Amino acid sequence: MEISDQAPPWTTALITGASSGIGEALARNLAARGVHVIVTARRLPLLKKIQAEIIRAGGKATAVRLDVAKADATARTIVALDKKFGGIDLVIANAGVGIPRDLPHSWSWPAIRDATHINYAGALATITALLPSMVARGRGHVVAMSSLASYTALPDAAGYSSPKAGLSRFMECLALDLQQTGVAVTTVHVGFVATPIVAESTIPLPFLMPADKAADYMLRRILRRKREINFPKPMVFLVYLMAKLPFFAKKFLARKFTPQGN
Ligand SMILES: NC(=O)c1ccc[n+]([C@@H]2O[C@H](COP(=O)([O-])OP(=O)(O)OC[C@H]3O[C@@H](n4cnc5c(N)ncnc54)[C@H](OP(=O)(O)O)[C@@H]3O)[C@@H](O)[C@H]2O)c1
Numbered sequence: 001m002e003i004s005d006q007a008p009p010w011t012t013a014l015i016t017g018a019s020s021g022i023g024e025a026l027a028r029n030l031a032a033r034g035v036h037v038i039v040t041a042r043r044l045p046l047l048k049k050i051q052a053e054i055i056r057a058g059g060k061a062t063a064v065r066l067d068v069a070k071a072d073a074t075a076r077t078i079v080a081l082d083k084k085f086g087g088i089d090l091v092i093a094n095a096g097v098g099i100p101r102d103l104p105h106s107w108s109w110p111a112i113r114d115a116t117h118i119n120y121a122g123a124l125a126t127i128t129a130l131l132p133s134m135v136a137r138g139r140g141h142v143v144a145m146s147s148l149a150s151y152t153a154l155p156d157a158a159g160y161s162s163p164k165a166g167l168s169r170f171m172e173c174l175a176l177d178l179q180q181t182g183v184a185v186t187t188v189h190v191g192f193v194a195t196p197i198v199a200e201s202t203i204p205l206p207f208l209m210p211a212d213k214a215a216d217y218m219l220r221r222i223l224r225r226k227r228e229i230n231f232p233k234p235m236v237f238l239v240y241l242m243a244k245l246p247f248f249a250k251k252f253l254a255r256k257f258t259p260q261g262n
Helices: 021-032 044-056 071-084 109-137 158-177 211-223 233-244 247-257
Strands: 012-015 036-041 061-065 090-093 140-145 183-190 228-231
Touching: 012 021, 021 036, 021 044, 021 090, 021 211, 036 044, 044 061, 071 109, 090 109, 109 140, 109 158, 109 183, 140 158, 158 183, 183 211, 211 228, 228 233
Parallel strands: 012 036, 012 090, 036 061, 090 140, 140 183, 183 228
Antiparallel strands: none
């Protein structure tokens, strides 16, 4: 039997950033596998539409408005949902934003503030809210949506790359700390996926994947309790090469390919 055909070990999954893109695709895929999905994000009308479509297709879904930039409130809401639904056994901290491009400097605080609060603090609040109950039950799975951009310094990307790098390191530490608890830890490092976050990108998007394909690729490996998921492979290889470059070469490429003084 294919791993993808097996019944998932989860009853209830909570996904942040499920109103579009990868989060929506993950929710639809999990619901089709029989998992009750709690879809969360800020845009409730989009979540309600996804909920209705999943239910119409015979699945189970609950839409909940959640702004992960409000980290303390996020943790409180998730703990309440865990109690209400009798134990969330899969959480995917997926909510994320890019860096606004209409500001003079991509490294200024206004440019990096949202990604810091949402992509880093919001993801940590989401995951840590469920850890005490998962550890007490001796089972559960926590997943963070990081990025291949976390692996190396990239020009014009300090505000995006650094919260993702922090998130990946947090998950790596967590995997050490939780190894005897029965709780699985997975970090996803993905390349370019065709979603609204990259829709207005001015940089090339090599090996761009559709969101439903990317979600299916991730879930097949999350089911196998993989510690890390890095894809698509050609992009992983490119990033690996970039990370290995001496710093003077990175500086040269940054000068050549990005606007001066940004
Ligand atoms: N697409 C790519 O190429 C790519 C590559 C590497 C990593 N990623 C990561 O994948 C994740 C999903 O992104 P995506 O590509 O699917 O883009 P997307 O379609 O723009 O999805 C982002 C999701 O995050 C939600 N979100 C944004 N701010 C939020 C907040 N304060 N609180 C709660 N939810 C919030 C959005 O919903 P609301 O606006 O309704 O809140 C939306 O559902 C992100 O973490 C992103 O960094 C994407």
